[in-house]
Amino acid sequence: MTYGNGGGDAHVVVKDVTMAYGSNVLMRDLTFEIGRGDIFFIIGGSGSGKSTMLRHMLGLKAAAKGEIRIGGELVTADPEEMRGMLRRFGVLYQSGALWSALTLRENVSVPLEKFTALDADEIARLASLKLALVGLAGFEDYYPSEISGGMQKRAGLARAMALDPEILFVDEPSAGLDPLSSRRLDELILELRDSLGATVVIVSHELPSIFGIGTNCVFLDAETKTMIATGNPAYLRDHSEHPTVRRFLNRGDYQE
Amino acid sequence: MEATLTPAAHVDLIEDTLRVRLSGDWRLEADRPEASDVARPLTGGAAARRIDFDATGLTDWDSSLLTFLDEIDRLAESAALEVDATGLPDGVRKLRALARAVPPREAEPPEKRPPAIDRLGARVQRAGGRFGDALTFLGEATLAFGRLLKGGGQFRRADLLELTQAAGASALGIVALVSFLLGLILAFVGAQQLEQFGATIYVADLVGVAMARDMAALMTAIVMAGRSGAAYAAQLGIMQTNQEVDALTTMGIRSADYLVLPRILALVAMMPFLVLFSIFLGILGGALAAVGLMDLSWTEYWIQTSGAVSVPDVAGGVFKGATYAALVALTGCYQGMRAERSSRGVGDAATSAVVTGIVAIIAACGLFQIVFDILGL
Numbered sequence: 001m002t003y004g005n006g007g008g009d010a011h012v013v014v015k016d017v018t019m020a021y022g023s024n025v026l027m028r029d030l031t032f033e034i035g036r037g038d039i040f041f042i043i044g045g046s047g048s049g050k051s052t053m054l055r056h057m058l059g060l061k062a063a064a065k066g067e068i069r070i071g072g073e074l075v076t077a078d079p080e081e082m083r084g085m086l087r088r089f090g091v092l093y094q095s096g097a098l099w100s101a102l103t104l105r106e107n108v109s110v111p112l113e114k115f116t117a118l119d120a121d122e123i124a125r126l127a128s129l130k131l132a133l134v135g136l137a138g139f140e141d142y143y144p145s146e147i148s149g150g151m152q153k154r155a156g157l158a159r160a161m162a163l164d165p166e167i168l169f170v171d172e173p174s175a176g177l178d179p180l181s182s183r184r185l186d187e188l189i190l191e192l193r194d195s196l197g198a199t200v201v202i203v204s205h206e207l208p209s210i211f212g213i214g215t216n217c218v219f220l221d222a223e224t225k226t227m228i229a230t231g232n233p234a235y236l237r238d239h240s241e242h243p244t245v246r247r248f249l250n251r252g253d254y255q256e
Numbered sequence: 257m258e259a260t261l262t263p264a265a266h267v268d269l270i271e272d273t274l275r276v277r278l279s280g281d282w283r284l285e286a287d288r289p290e291a292s293d294v295a296r297p298l299t300g301g302a303a304a305r306r307i308d309f310d311a312t313g314l315t316d317w318d319s320s321l322l323t324f325l326d327e328i329d330r331l332a333e334s335a336a337l338e339v340d341a342t343g344l345p346d347g348v349r350k351l352r353a354l355a356r357a358v359p360p361r362e363a364e365p366p367e368k369r370p371p372a373i374d375r376l377g378a379r380v381q382r383a384g385g386r387f388g389d390a391l392t393f394l395g396e397a398t399l400a401f402g403r404l405l406k407g408g409g410q411f412r413r414a415d416l417l418e419l420t421q422a423a424g425a426s427a428l429g430i431v432a433l434v435s436f437l438l439g440l441i442l443a444f445v446g447a448q449q450l451e452q453f454g455a456t457i458y459v460a461d462l463v464g465v466a467m468a469r470d471m472a473a474l475m476t477a478i479v480m481a482g483r484s485g486a487a488y489a490a491q492l493g494i495m496q497t498n499q500e501v502d503a504l505t506t507m508g509i510r511s512a513d514y515l516v517l518p519r520i521l522a523l524v525a526m527m528p529f530l531v532l533f534s535i536f537l538g539i540l541g542g543a544l545a546a547v548g549l550m551d552l553s554w555t556e557y558w559i560q561t562s563g564a565v566s567v568p569d570v571a572g573g574v575f576k577g578a579t580y581a582a583l584v585a586l587t588g589c590y591q592g593m594r595a596e597r598s599s600r601g602v603g604d605a606a607t608s609a610v611v612t613g614i615v616a617i618i619a620a621c622g623l624f625q626i627v628f629d630i631l632g633l
Binding site for chain 1: 284285318319320322323326327346347348350351354355356357358359360361362596597598599600601
């Protein structure tokens with residue numbers, strides 16, 4: 001069996017992965033694919049290892065067993081080997097993770113300065129453009145502490161999109177946002193995906209987001225310590241054979 | 257991978273329309289045309305009224321195309337031209353719409369620099385505010401101490417013990433090293449001068465009295481400002497940033513009682529021991545220098561030292577040390593509690609804790625010299 005680019009238009013291939021902290025196994029036998037251009041949700045209850053899955057994909061943690069390939073390349077936990085790949089990733093962290101000592105423009109400029117040969121003028125223009133894309137035009141010289149949580153998250157998205165990533169990873173986009181800001185962020189992610197054609201991988205348990213923009217998902221179950229469903233979230237909500245999945249996606253309103 | 261095509265943009269004037277023909281792979285890494293070059297016909301006074309685009313030759317694009325179009329927009333606006341974006345790829349048009357969905361926030365007009373007298377006034381006011389703030393903090397800490405004496409201590413005993421260990425036992429190594437070397441250096445410098453008068457034996461007096469009265473307390477306090485003062489500022493600063501301090505406040509627990517007081521108590525309680533330890537090691541360092549380099553015997557040195565150093569000398573040194581410890585702990589906690597909520601804010605707090613701590617120690621040391629002199633101690 002061959003993996004990588006041979007596997008149709010799969011962008012991310014997770015094969016037979018076991019995640020563990022020491023001898024404590026968190027999840028085992030994870031096998032799924034994320035298609036190019038998908039908005040893919042990793043869902044599951046609290047403590048099911050959603051964020052850990054993300055860390056594995058980013059090479060921040062090594063899989064105890066199995067392999068993850070992104071665009072055909074093997075993900076390793078060695079930052080040196082990952083460098084080339086990481087340049088094509090964008091990551092939006094839960095709280096934005098903006099560098100507090102830098103202005104928004106500087107935050108967005110850092111990856112551009114490190115990874116492109118553009119001159120300062122062009123970098124400044126690009127940074128302004130990215131901030132305008134997330135609705136923050138005119139906030140270039142603000143520090144992260146001077147703007148609201150929702151704006152910080154959008155600025156984080158602008159930074160994640162700085163290098164036009166092929167794949168965008170988002171950790172809990174709705175955490176700490178009001179429903180309207182959360183929805184606006186979802187729409188923004190959708191718009192950016194549509195216009196730039198990137199693949200988006202989102203860790204979330206926010207049902208409105210999942211049904212609103214998700215095209216595919218994997219469901220991690222803490223009890224059985226493995227994935228119990230994969231597919232379109234709206235379809236799973238109505239047709240999954242798994243009561244746990246049905247209950248979760250229907251906010252508990254499901255009787256066997 | 258397919259070969260990349262050089263990005264290019266050509267402009268034709270068709271009746272009153274400037275048509276920009278885009279072609280190739282527009283990528284950030286590529287050498288791309290400048291918007292100002294492309295738009296030269298605009299400034300040349302051509303009879304154009306609108307701009308449109310033909311993107312049929314465009315093979316690939318990223319943000320670089322967007323910034324290019326942004327520039328074109330700006331130039332078109334200044335030349336009062338209409339921009340027709342229908343010829344652009346779908347994604348580009350969507351992104352352009354997205355970028356314009358929220359109008360840019362009006363930048364606040366740059367403030368005019370006020371006259372010098374105003375700025376001076378503002379500085380004095382700020383300094384006054386800070387002074388008042390520091391006094392409030394000192395008051396809070398004092399009240400917390402009063403409550404403790406009345407039996408109302410709110411901190412956890414385990415915290416106090418841990419802080420005591422950090423401020424005491426864990427600091428022994430560095431205090432020992434610094435004090436020993438200080439004694440050695442004092443003896444060495446003193447001996448060179450005293451040798452001229454054949455009074456080498458008085459090196460013991462010099463080292464003993466200097467260490468006991470001032471140097472041990474001063475050096476130990478400076479070491480503790482770098483060790484504990486900075487640690488307190490960083491700990492409390494991070495707690496402030498993480499809203500841990502708010503969590504205490506809303507639970508009805510006074511941060512002065514719970515966080516500040518145990519730190520001050522721990523450092524003030526441990527400092528006398530550290531100073532005694534430092535005096536002892538300083539004298540030991542001096543003795544080593546004297547015995548090793550100056551033909552004095554251990555016994556001679558010891559007898560001379562015990563004759564020179566009196567109990568009041570040592571007690572004075574210990575008292576000074578405890579005072580310095582209170583200053584270090586207070587400045588450290590003050591800076592931490594008032595830290596700005598950011599990584600830079602916490603860094604600044606740790607820096608100011610050490611700097612103001614050392615300044616306070618030196619100032620107090622000077623004051624002690626005068627007061628002790630007046631009292632004839």
